[in-house]
Amino acid sequence: MTMSTDRAASRRGATPCITPAIQQLVRQIHSEYREMPCLSLTTSQAERLWGLDSATCAFVLARLLELRILRRTPKGAYLRGPAA
Secondary structure (H helix, E strand, O other), rough: OOOOOOHHHHHHHHOOOOOOOOHHHHHHHHHHHHHOOOOOOHHHHHHHHHHHHHHHHHHHHHHHHHHOOEEEOOOOOOOEOOOO
């Protein structure tokens, strides 16, 4: 499933815009990490779990890192962060 990011921007390598669909996805993933505090996923695992394309998944995970909802381990796993 591809979320509705700005497809033209994605093709040009630009940052996708934060659409209502992306905002909903950020809320959904935040909620899942709250419900499962020990959840630890790599980017590829997150893509498969939530059915996301790589660009959308990377954007959402980066947004969750910026918000300090998630943190990233040295091995690349995403865990619930200090503000979650």
